Amino acid sequence: MVTRFTELFPRIAAKFGDTPAAVVRFDAELADHGWSLSSYAYAYADDLIVRAVSWRTDSNLFLSYTFSILLYKFRAEYAAMSGRKPKETRAARAKWVGFLDYRLSEEEIDGLDAWSPPVAEIWEGVDKLIEDGYRLALSYNAQFKVATCTIMDDDSNRKAGGYGLSSSDTDGAGALKAALYKHFIVLEGKWDRLLDAPLTTGRRG
Numbered sequence: 519m520v521t522r523f524t525e526l527f528p529r530i531a532a533k534f535g536d537t538p539a540a541v542v543r544f545d546a547e548l549a550d551h552g553w554s555l556s557s558y559a560y561a562y563a564d565d566l567i568v569r570a571v572s573w574r575t576d577s578n579l580f581l582s583y584t585f586s587i588l589l590y591k592f593r594a595e596y597a598a599m600s601g602r603k604p605k606e607t608r609a610a611r612a613k614w615v616g617f618l619d620y621r622l623s624e625e626e627i628d629g630l631d632a633w634s635p636p637v638a639e640i641w642e643g644v645d646k647l648i649e650d651g652y653r654l655a656l657s658y659n660a661q662f663k664v665a666t667c668t669i670m671d672d673d674s675n676r677k678a679g680g681y682g683l684s685s686s687d688t689d690g691a692g693a694l695k696a697a698l699y700k701h702f703i704v705l706e707g708k709w710d711r712l713l714d715a716p717l718t719t720g721r722r723g
Contacts, residue, residue: 521564523637527571530691534567535634544636551600555638559595562588563638570656570690573665579656579690593645611672612679618712620683622700630699640691643698650707651676654697656690667693669701671709678709 524531535541548555566588573579580586596602622630635643647654651673658665667690670682685696701707 521637523564523567523571526568527691530571530689533631533634533692533695534640535636537634540634540636541638544639548599553599555599556595559592559599560638562592562595563641566592566641567637567691570694573656573690574658574660576657576659580654589641589644592641593648596642596645610674612674612676614670614682615680616682617668618678618681618683618709620700620705620712622685622696622704626704629703630696633695633699633703635695640695640698643702644694647698647701654694656694658690664688665690665693667697669697676709677713681709681713683709683712 521531521536523534524536535544545555566585569582569585569588570579580589644654647669651671653670653672655668655670656665664686665688666684666686668682668684671678671680673679683697683700685693685700687693687696705712
């Protein structure tokens with residue numbers, strides 16, 4: 519499946535699932551709910567991932583005006599598809615506490631490399647995080663040539679509220695993918711067990 523992402527960054531795009539078979543699988547999962555994602559949403563998703571790969575500054579991509587507008591448009595398309603009503607109010611943001619430590623094991627890194635979600639599924643995950651009261655930051659350290667994606671729990675009603683969990687890779691798309699993999703697949707969306715966990719080591723993730 520030819521997109522700007524696959525044209526501009528074929529090596530990085532190969533780590534994702536933008537193949538006809540993967541997109542058909544994703545569309546079928548949506549169809550199980552009676553949903554169909556618009557071509558606009560797929561175009562926004564492609565533009566968003568290109569911007570994530572291209573981000574090469576230490577500022578937060580998620581606070582970039584153009585990126586924020588594109589993400590809003592993707593989320594609006596997703597909400598329209600799913601018939602979801604926007605949340606009118608949110609609880610007060612939890613007071614910042616600090617970072618939780620969790621580095622992926624070698625086996626989990628292998629699982630991350632084998633996980634090939636379509637780009638639209640990546641932004642579906644971002645949408646779910648935001649809806650669930652999380653905030654994201656993505657930045658790039660030019661000195662060390664590493665991108666970092668941090669998920670911050672803003673829900674003061676959760677035990678891990680006020681904490682952040684970071685993931686890293688050589689580019690922003692990879693760091694974001696690692697963050698979603700860690701949160702949704704490895705930790706199954708719950709950070710409680712990390713609150714008293716000892717420090718761990720790892721090369722990626």
